[in-house]
Amino acid sequence: MIRVTLIGSGNVAQHLIQAFSKTTDVDLVQVFSRRTEAVTHLVDSRKVISDFTKLEETDVIIIAVTDDAIENVSNQILLHNQLVVHTSGSLAMTALHSNHRRGVFYPLQTFSKTKAIDFKHIPICLEAENETDYQTLENLARVISEVHYRVNSEQRRALHVAAVFVSNFVNHLYQIGDDICTENHLSFDILKPLIQETANKIMTLSPNEAQTGPAKRQDTTTINAHLSFLTDANQKEIYKLLTKSIIDNGKKL
Amino acid sequence: MIRVTLIGSGNVAQHLIQAFSKTTDVDLVQVFSRRTEAVTHLVDSRKVISDFTKLEETDVIIIAVTDDAIENVSNQILLHNQLVVHTSGSLAMTALHSNHRRGVFYPLQTFSKTKAIDFKHIPICLEAENETDYQTLENLARVISEVHYRVNSEQRRALHVAAVFVSNFVNHLYQIGDDICTENHLSFDILKPLIQETANKIMTLSPNEAQTGPAKRQDTTTINAHLSFLTDANQKEIYKLLTKSIIDNGKKL
Numbered sequence: 001m002i003r004v005t006l007i008g009s010g011n012v013a014q015h016l017i018q019a020f021s022k023t024t025d026v027d028l029v030q031v032f033s034r035r036t037e038a039v040t041h042l043v044d045s046r047k048v049i050s051d052f053t054k055l056e057e058t059d060v061i062i063i064a065v066t067d068d069a070i071e072n073v074s075n076q077i078l079l080h081n082q083l084v085v086h087t088s089g090s091l092a093m094t095a096l097h098s099n100h101r102r103g104v105f106y107p108l109q110t111f112s113k114t115k116a117i118d119f120k121h122i123p124i125c126l127e128a129e130n131e132t133d134y135q136t137l138e139n140l141a142r143v144i145s146e147v148h149y150r151v152n153s154e155q156r157r158a159l160h161v162a163a164v165f166v167s168n169f170v171n172h173l174y175q176i177g178d179d180i181c182t183e184n185h186l187s188f189d190i191l192k193p194l195i196q197e198t199a200n201k202i203m204t205l206s207p208n209e210a211q212t213g214p215a216k217r218q219d220t221t222t223i224n225a226h227l228s229f230l231t232d233a234n235q236k237e238i239y240k241l242l243t244k245s246i247i248d249n250g251k252k253l
Numbered sequence: 254m255i256r257v258t259l260i261g262s263g264n265v266a267q268h269l270i271q272a273f274s275k276t277t278d279v280d281l282v283q284v285f286s287r288r289t290e291a292v293t294h295l296v297d298s299r300k301v302i303s304d305f306t307k308l309e310e311t312d313v314i315i316i317a318v319t320d321d322a323i324e325n326v327s328n329q330i331l332l333h334n335q336l337v338v339h340t341s342g343s344l345a346m347t348a349l350h351s352n353h354r355r356g357v358f359y360p361l362q363t364f365s366k367t368k369a370i371d372f373k374h375i376p377i378c379l380e381a382e383n384e385t386d387y388q389t390l391e392n393l394a395r396v397i398s399e400v401h402y403r404v405n406s407e408q409r410r411a412l413h414v415a416a417v418f419v420s421n422f423v424n425h426l427y428q429i430g431d432d433i434c435t436e437n438h439l440s441f442d443i444l445k446p447l448i449q450e451t452a453n454k455i456m457t458l459s460p461n462e463a464q465t466g467p468a469k470r471q472d473t474t475t476i477n478a479h480l481s482f483l484t485d486a487n488q489k490e491i492y493k494l495l496t497k498s499i500i501d502n503g504k505k506l
Contacts, residue, residue: 067475090475108447110465115454121446149443158437159444161479161492166430166444167451168466169495170423175460175502177419184411190402191412191419192456193374194361198420199452201368203445207428212363213421222320222343226414234498235418241494242422245487249428 002140005030005055007073008064009038011111012087016064017042019119019144026143029058052076059136060085062105063096071095083133089160092153093127103128103137106156107145110167119144125151125159176235208249215246255393258283258308260326261317262291264364265340269317270295272372272397279396282311305329312389313338315358316349324348336386342413345406346380356381356390359409360398363420372397378404378412429488461502468499 004026006013013031017039020026028047032055033039036048055061055077063073064087074097077084084100086093087107096102104127111117124141126148128134134150141148151159174195178188201210214222223243230236257279259266266284270292273279281300285308286292289301308314308330316326317340327350330337337353339346340360349355357380364370377394379401381387387403394401404412427448431441454463467475476496483489 067472090478108443110447110450110454110463112454112458112463112465114462115458117450123443123446125443147446149440151439151443155437155439157478157482158433159439161482162430162433162444163447164466164468164479164492165426165433165488167447168464168468168499169491170426170448170451171455171460171464172468172495172499172502173418173423173426174455175464177415178460180411180415180418184408186404186408186412187402188459190361190376190378190404191415193376193400194363194416194420195423195452195455196374197363197370198423199448201363201365202424202427202448205365205368206441207424207431209367210363210365211421211424211428212365213417215417215421215425219320225343225410226417229410229414234501238422238494238498239414239417241491242425245491246421246425248487249425 001025001027002060002136002143003027003029003058004140005032005058005061006064007032007061009033009035010064010066012107013064014039014042015111015117015119016062016087016107016144023143026140029056030054053078055079057082059083060103060105060140062087067091071097074100083128083136085128085137089125089156089163092157093129094153101129101133103133104151104153104156105137105141106151108159108163120146122147124148125156127152127156173238176238179232180235211246213246215243216250218247218250254278254280255313255389255396256280256282256311257393258285258311258314259317260285260314262286262288263318265360266317267292267295268364268370268372269315269340269360269397276396279393282309283307306331308332310335312336313356313358313393315340320344324350327353336381336389338381338390342378342409342416345410346382347406354382354386356386357404357406357409358390358394359404361412361416373399375400377401378409380405380409426491429491432485433488464499466499468496469503471500471503 020028031043031048060083067088070086085103085105093102093104106125107122109122122145124145126137177191181188273281284296284301313336320341323339338356338358346355346357359378360375362375375398377398379390430444434441
């Protein structure tokens with residue numbers, strides 16, 4: 001049984017509370033939240049604290065708060081020789097106070113409060129200052145997920161940037177597709193099977209093998225027809241830049 | 254039973270042959286291919302022709318060839334009062350010869366020869382000059398797919414542009430994610446669950462509701478950290494443009 005403390009009440013914190021509550025291998029000892037009401041629907045209210053001096057020693061304290069609050073929260077944990085980890089993709093492990101045994105427990109996923117998620121397939125990226133603590137984190141990761149990776153701070157930073165491309169930016173391209181449909185009185189539903197298949201394809205093909213379309217074929221007739229169809233300056237600029245990038249990429253190979 | 258002729262041997266043609274072969278509601282009468290060997294693994298070789306004068310009248314002739322060859326192929330079909338359709342997302346119905354009863358049968362999906370596909374969930378976009386022919390196309394679409402839409406030529410053009418954004422460009426962003434992983438000795442597999450969830454999210458949320466990330470939060474600290482992390486000029490430019498587009502989009506709402 002791994003004894004865990006969770007600090008935070010945002011998306012990641014709430015999803016972690018739910019994942020830990022589902023298993024008997026984790027004892028969620030305390031949840032720290034300034035806004036107690038944000039978590040009491042998920043955890044016994046007697047476990048919820050909002051005073052840092054009430055923190056008890058546990059196997060691991062997980063700080064699941066926004067990046068800019070992590071350092072401050074870490075400084076307020078007065079327990080010594082306590083394993084403290086954060087869940088951030090961008091921050092180095094050393095953002096945590098050096099009084100702690102430090103580590104990182106970063107679940108690489110896009111969390112929305114409104115959408116339930118199954119932790120089982122979420123890769124958890126782990127890092128720790130010493131091997132014993134790494135083992136603790138690995139055991140904890142195994143309880144909630146089938147996949148975890150050893151990822152150092154520099155690699156995690158790369159991963160976070162890559163995640164912005166394949167998730168945040170991808171979703172924005174969905175948004176543009178939605179906008180084009182709306183302008184032309186078409187349902188965005190028409191595009192959904194294509195979106196699914198595009199994501200499914202790279203489960204078995206590399207993105208390079210999976211690439212199709214006018215830019216890949218260097219089909220300038222279609223590219224020019226599309227550019228003259230687009231009236232929105234921003235959409236046009238994105239079309240041009242990504243088309244150029246696909247063509248240049250083809251030349252590199 | 255709908256009697257069908259197929260012209261072409263590329264990705265779309267091959268997938269259509271396979272879909273038609275699976276059902277007893279379609280009689281695939283002839284397949285025209287200049288390179289007979291490209292389709293004989295899929296269809297009885299006695300049905301394969303490579304001479305336009307041998308084309309028989311059927312309920313519908315489907316021209317599934319590249320955009321730039323459609324007009325020429327259409328001109329070579331000498332049958333009169335024959336329903337002839339193309340499968341192109343970009344071309345207007347009127348690209349077909351006016352001697353024919355004209356229509357469009359456009360399956361909106363990304364096809365790779367190396368990856369099998371289930372037609373059942375592929376939206377088929379239909380258009381015809383007259384209502385009787387539209388019914389024939391609708392009956393044919395129903396045989397292979399659960400979803401079809403009435404889409405005119407102008408709307409189909411919009412859809413094709415939207416498809417480039419949500420599929421071809423999205424796949425290119427996967428490619429950039431893959432490149433960043435490779436440079437940092439990380440497996441692209443780490444990103445796959447995130448890619449899946451990003452595509453799954455918009456099945457229930459609108460892209461606007463699903464948007465997350467530093468640009469959405471206008472988190473300039475993280476944005477600047479990412480920009481200084483990226484060394485590739487092209488990746489940097491794409492990051493900047495899409496970030497700006499997400500921020501501007503937030504302001505419009």
